[in-house]
Amino acid sequence: MSRRVRVRFAPSPTGPLHIGGVRTALFNYLFAVKHQGDFILRIEDTDQARFVPGAEDYIMESLRWCGLEYSEGPDLGGPHEPYRQSHRRDLYLKYAEELVNSGHAYYAFDEPETLDALRKQYESEGKIFQYDNNTRLTLRNSLTLEEAEVTRLIETGVPHVIRFKMPENEEVVIHDLIRGEVTFHTNLLDDKVLFKTDGLPTYHLANVTDDYLMEITHVIRGEEWLPSLPLHVLLYRALGWENVMPQFAHLPLILKPSGQGKLSKRDGDKMGFPVFPLQWTDPFTNEVSSGYRESGYLPEAMVNILAFLGWNPGTEQELFSLDELAQAFDLDRVGKSGSRFDPEKAKWYNQQYLKAMDDDDLAALFVPVLQQKGCTVRLDYLKKVTTLVKERLVFPQDFWSQALYFFEAPAEYDAAMVKKVWKEDTPQIIAEVRKLFVESNDFTSATLELIIKQYTESKNLGFGRIAAPLRLLVVGSAMGPHLFDILEMIGKEDALSRIDNGLKKIPRG
Numbered sequence: 001m002s003r004r005v006r007v008r009f010a011p012s013p014t015g016p017l018h019i020g021g022v023r024t025a026l027f028n029y030l031f032a033v034k035h036q037g038d039f040i041l042r043i044e045d046t047d048q049a050r051f052v053p054g055a056e057d058y059i060m061e062s063l064r065w066c067g068l069e070y071s072e073g074p075d076l077g078g079p080h081e082p083y084r085q086s087h088r089r090d091l092y093l094k095y096a097e098e099l100v101n102s103g104h105a106y107y108a109f110d111e112p113e114t115l116d117a118l119r120k121q122y123e124s125e126g127k128i129f130q131y132d133n134n135t136r137l138t139l140r141n142s143l144t145l146e147e148a149e150v151t152r153l154i155e156t157g158v159p160h161v162i163r164f165k166m167p168e169n170e171e172v173v174i175h176d177l178i179r180g181e182v183t184f185h186t187n188l189l190d191d192k193v194l195f196k197t198d199g200l201p202t203y204h205l206a207n208v209t210d211d212y213l214m215e216i217t218h219v220i221r222g223e224e225w226l227p228s229l230p231l232h233v234l235l236y237r238a239l240g241w242e243n244v245m246p247q248f249a250h251l252p253l254i255l256k257p258s259g260q261g262k263l264s265k266r267d268g269d270k271m272g273f274p275v276f277p278l279q280w281t282d283p284f285t286n287e288v289s290s291g292y293r294e295s296g297y298l299p300e301a302m303v304n305i306l307a308f309l310g311w312n313p314g315t316e317q318e319l320f321s322l323d324e325l326a327q328a329f330d331l332d333r334v335g336k337s338g339s340r341f342d343p344e345k346a347k348w349y350n351q352q353y354l355k356a357m358d359d360d361d362l363a364a365l366f367v368p369v370l371q372q373k374g375c376t377v378r379l380d381y382l383k384k385v386t387t388l389v390k391e392r393l394v395f396p397q398d399f400w401s402q403a404l405y406f407f408e409a410p411a412e413y414d415a416a417m418v419k420k421v422w423k424e425d426t427p428q429i430i431a432e433v434r435k436l437f438v439e440s441n442d443f444t445s446a447t448l449e450l451i452i453k454q455y456t457e458s459k460n461l462g463f464g465r466i467a468a469p470l471r472l473l474v475v476g477s478a479m480g481p482h483l484f485d486i487l488e489m490i491g492k493e494d495a496l497s498r499i500d501n502g503l504k505k506i507p508r509g
Contacts, residue, residue, distance in 0.1 A: 005037025006217050009063075009070070010044045010207065013055035016280035016289060017062045018265050019341075020222060020254045023306040027251060027334070028220045029068045030307075033326035037217070041073035042210060043084045046200045053283050056084075062277040066299050067322050080214040085206050092201035095209050095239060096162045096194050100142070104238035105194060108141040109153055109160045130190045133168045162195035164204075164231060164238075172230040177218075177249035177331045184230035192231055204228060208235045211246055220249045220331070223338075249331050252310045253338040263341050273343040277302065296395030298357075301350040309339040319352055351394045362386050365396045373400060375407045384489060388481045402479070406489055409498045410476025413506055417478050421468040427503055429461070430469055434499050443492040445484040452484075473502035 009025040011017060032039035041063065043056055060075060072078030082088055099105035108131075115131070122129035129135070136143055141163070142150045153160065170186040194205040201209070211219060229248060236245040254263045257271065268275040268289045279291035292302050303322055312335075313320075313328045320328065354362065363383045370377065389403045436451050437443070452470075456463050471483050474495060480486055487495050 003215075003217050005032060005035040006040065006215050007032050007037065007220055008040040008042050008211070008214065008216055010042040010210075010221075011059050012044050012047060012050070012203075013052060013059065014047065014050040015052050015055055015265065015282075016276045016278075017055075017059050018263075019275055019277060019292075019306060020263065022062060022066060022068075022277050022302075023254065023309055024220065024222055024251060025063055025068050026066070026303060026306050027311070027329070027331075029070075030326045030329035031218065031220060031331065033323075034329050038072065039068070039070045040078070040080075040214065040216075041070040041083065042214070043074055044203060044206065045084055045086045046089075046203065046206050048086070048198065048200065058278065058280065065277060065293055066303055085210065086200070088206075088210070089200055091213070092205055092209055093195065093199075096201065096205060099164070099194065099235075099238055100162060102238065103165065104234075105162050105164050106136075106142045107150055107154065107160050108139065108163045108193075109145075109158055110140050114140070131163065132166060132190045133187065136163075136165075136191060159197040161193045161197055163191040164194050164235070166191050166231075167234070172233055174229060174233055174248065176226075176229075177247055178252075178334050179226075179250060179336055182226070182229070186230070186234075189230060204231055204235065208232050208239070212236070212239070212241050212244065215244075216246045218249065219246045220251065223250045223253050226250045249334070252335055254309050255338040255340045257341055257343060259338075259340045262338070271343075273346070296397050297346070297350050298353045301346075301353040304353075305346045305349050309341065310334050319349075319356075347394050354393050354396070355390055357390075359383050359386050359390075362390060366399045369397065369399050370407070373404075373407070377407065381489075388485055388489070392481075405475040405480060405486065409494070409501060410474075412476060413472055413502065414477040417468075417472050418506060421464075421472060422506055423465075424508065426465075426469050427508055429459075429466060430473065430499060430503060433466060433470065434496060437492065437496060437499075443488060443495075445482065445488040448487050449484045470499075472506075474498050 007028040009021075009028050011021055011025075029039045031037070041060070043059070045051055045056070056074070060073070063070065070076070072080065072083060074083045077083075096105065100107065115129075118135075119129045131139070138144075143165075145153075166189050167186050172184045172186065174182055174184075176182050192204055193202050195201050200206075210216075229250070233245065236242050255261065256263050256267065263275060265275060274290040274292050274295055276289055276291045277293060279294040280289045281287070282289075293299070300321070303325070304318075304320055307320065307325050307329075308318070311329065311333055314333055357365075360383060363379060363386045366382060366386065370382070385403050385406045386399075388406075389399070392402045393399060433452065433455060436455060437448070440447060440451060452466055453463065455461075456466060467483055468478070471478065471480065471486075474483070474486060474490070490498075
């Protein structure tokens with residue numbers, strides 16, 4: 001690659017960032033890092049009618065949470081600032097008028113009511129109205145009006161737009177880095193609006209202009225933008241920028257878990273899992289949508305989940321750090337077909353990352369959980385508990401349900417387990433075991449297990465006849481790691497107290 005790689009993530013602040021958008025940002029980031037290039041954040045806010053307060057900050061916080069650091073952006077500045085399109089509005093009119101002067105675009109003065117009436121008329125005839133080479137010469141624009149009349153309308157402030165004049169009878173052939181050669185026929189395309197009546201460009205003109213001015217070398221974006229590709233290529237040609245036109249790569253859709261249809265923003269929470277990286281509160285309705293961060297997902301897991309939606313490394317490896325992903329990433333290994341989002345696989349990723357975390361860091365995650373429960377414990381104790389239960393955790397918030405017996409005695413006992421393991425002679429057996437515990441000066445896991453083994457052998461009892469009821473008394477259910485590790489952790493005094501309480505509360509078999 002002769003030019004320095006420069007890619008951009010260019011979201012619109014029209015609401016919370018969907019995980020599909022985060023995936024697009026991730027793939028751009030990985031591509032930039034892989035090629036020692038630049039990853040840029042640009043906010044495309046030319047659609048002021050759909051602007052949502054707080055959405056821009058949400059986008060930036062989401063990228064930071066995922067570890068996707070950009071080198072240029074609205075909050076950082078850079079050599080091509082400003083990085084908000086609404087702050088670049090004076091740039092675009094120049095290029096729109098240049099297109100008009102070169103015959104590649106024209107002024108259109110059609111009233112919205114006129115166009116709506118035409119759409120309805122076409123619809124009644126079973127057709128679809130399109131402002132294109134078949135209709136443009138029947139409408140009110142600078143192609144059909146006298147030059148003097150066009151000048152008068154503009155000078156008197158008559159609302160108008162600038163439309164691209166789609167060429168006739170051409171095939172636009174483009175090489176997509178993911179899809180290979182794609183072909184579009186211009187006779188099937190309409191004359192898109194490039195500049196609106198509100199003095200702002202549409203996405204198409206602003207996007208192409210900014211990519212050119214910001215020296216973008218690769219445009220990596222979602223499949224939904226593929227229909228816009230021929231217009232963008234033709235704009236590059238019309239403006240004389242074809243020699244520096246970026247290469248394009250259109251990513252496959254992220255599909256619903258069923259595999260039927262695109263996973264959309266509207267699916268959030270309806271399917272039982274988030275579709276946004278962070279929790280979002282709608283500023284207009286106060287409706288709250290859940291986020292992966294607040295649901296207990298680690299950012300490393302989130303990144304790994306998204307990386308495998310449409311891409312594969314060509315190996316059996318499934319767990320990657322962000323740096324490892326950047327080194328392994330290649331657009332050649334991104335597929336064309338949509339990728340089904342699997343909520344259960346997402347949970348599996350999070351579980352793997354929790355298990356792999358350093359025990360000190362993991363224990364620190366659980367401090368707020370214990371504080372909410374009113375528990376104060378030493379960090380070294382918490383770390384030991386963490387080591388014992390981490391294999392059972394999917395989310396940090398699972399810690400209390402999986403480890404509460406390390407911090408408080410059971411208040412009740414699982415009825416099904418009582419029925420199963422509490423026999424008529426169980427209280428007497430447990431009382432004898434309790435006596436052995438009292439007499440032992442060593443309350444370590446290994447010693448306690450040896451005591452029970454020796455007792456069961458001497459009484460000709462199965463090991464489970466003692467271990468299961470003992471777990472019931474100490475834990476309250478069948479859950480938990482190795483029984484004797486639990487006993488050692490809670491200590492002799494607490495263990496004896498729990499045995500005594502259970503013997504009083506559990507009715508004899």
